[in-house]
Amino acid sequence: MSPRTKEQNEAIREMRMNQILQAAAEVYLEKGIQLEIRDVSVKAELGYGTVYHYYKNKYMLLEDLLWDALSQTELTVQPALTEDSSSLYKAESFSRLLLQKCIQDPSVFILLKTVADNFHHFPGNRFSKLSDEFHKQIFLPLVDLIRAGISPVSPEKTANLIFGSLIGYTALNIHHNMRSEMDVEGIVDMIFSGIQNKER
The missing domain is CATH 1.10.357 (Tetracycline Repressor; domain 2)
Structure with a gap:
């Protein structure tokens, strides 16, 4: 299997970010500022490490x-x-x-x-x-x-x-x-x- 191209990696990154942001919005409606990265990873059906790779804390996530x-x-x-x-x-x-x-x-x-x-x-x-x-x-x-x-x-x-x-x-x-x-x-x-x- 050939490695992914730069464009494919960027498309995956964009898709993941959108998935995380959409999940964050839904969690925020439920929990407000009490939201945690772990809550977002569960809602997005992604591993905690995957979400943490993009956002080191909830304030960075909410800012985006x-x-x-x-x-x-x-x-x-x-x-x-x-x-x-x-x-x-x-x-x-x-x-x-x-x-x-x-x-x-x-x-x-x-x-x-x-x-x-x-x-x-x-x-x-x-x-x-x-x-x-x-x-x-x-x-x-x-x-x-x-x-x-x-x-x-x-x-x-x-x-x-x-x-x-x-x-x-x-x-x-x-x-x-x-x-x-x-x-x-x-x-x-x-x-x-x-x-x-x-x-x-």
């Missing part, structure tokens, strides 16, 4: 998980930011896409919740750069849409209300195993009709 989730979040909301429509419609589309992604990909929900909690479970300020990037790439674009399409008065407060609502709805559905039943359209319509009524 959250950076990957930020990339996924940016890709998810990009269509809403670039479509040719009103700012209000873009803000609704942004929220709809983000809520849908939270349901499909637990790591995106974990990112939003962790940012909302200001990373208070994590030691030191190792996530300050990630927090800054989230603010710049995700939070501020929504603030700009709200300022232009809903109200120039306290758009940051309105954006926080939207993110808080998306996190809350997702958490309720994840923890009650109702993800498939979640009415994304109805939830986003309710959030935005409430915001617009308040602004009038």
Whole structure:
């Protein structure tokens, strides 16, 4: 049997990393910051040594998980930011896409919740750069849409209300195993009709 090529090794590495990150997200939903590398190896159906080869501790693992989730979040909301429509419609589309992604990909929900909690479970300020990037790439674009399409008065407060609502709805559905039943359209319509009524 011939040895694997560099490309094959890289493909295997990529597959393993994705497997580990997906398992880590599922374990985090169950255990929060109490998650351990051993829990992730069991969930991923990989040996402890295999997971430890990639991640020496849970904070390194969670850091990769959250950076990957930020990339996924940016890709998810990009269509809403670039479509040719009103700012209000873009803000609704942004929220709809983000809520849908939270349901499909637990790591995106974990990112939003962790940012909302200001990373208070994590030691030191190792996530300050990630927090800054989230603010710049995700939070501020929504603030700009709200300022232009809903109200120039306290758009940051309105954006926080939207993110808080998306996190809350997702958490309720994840923890009650109702993800498939979640009415994304109805939830986003309710959030935005409430915001617009308040602004009038």
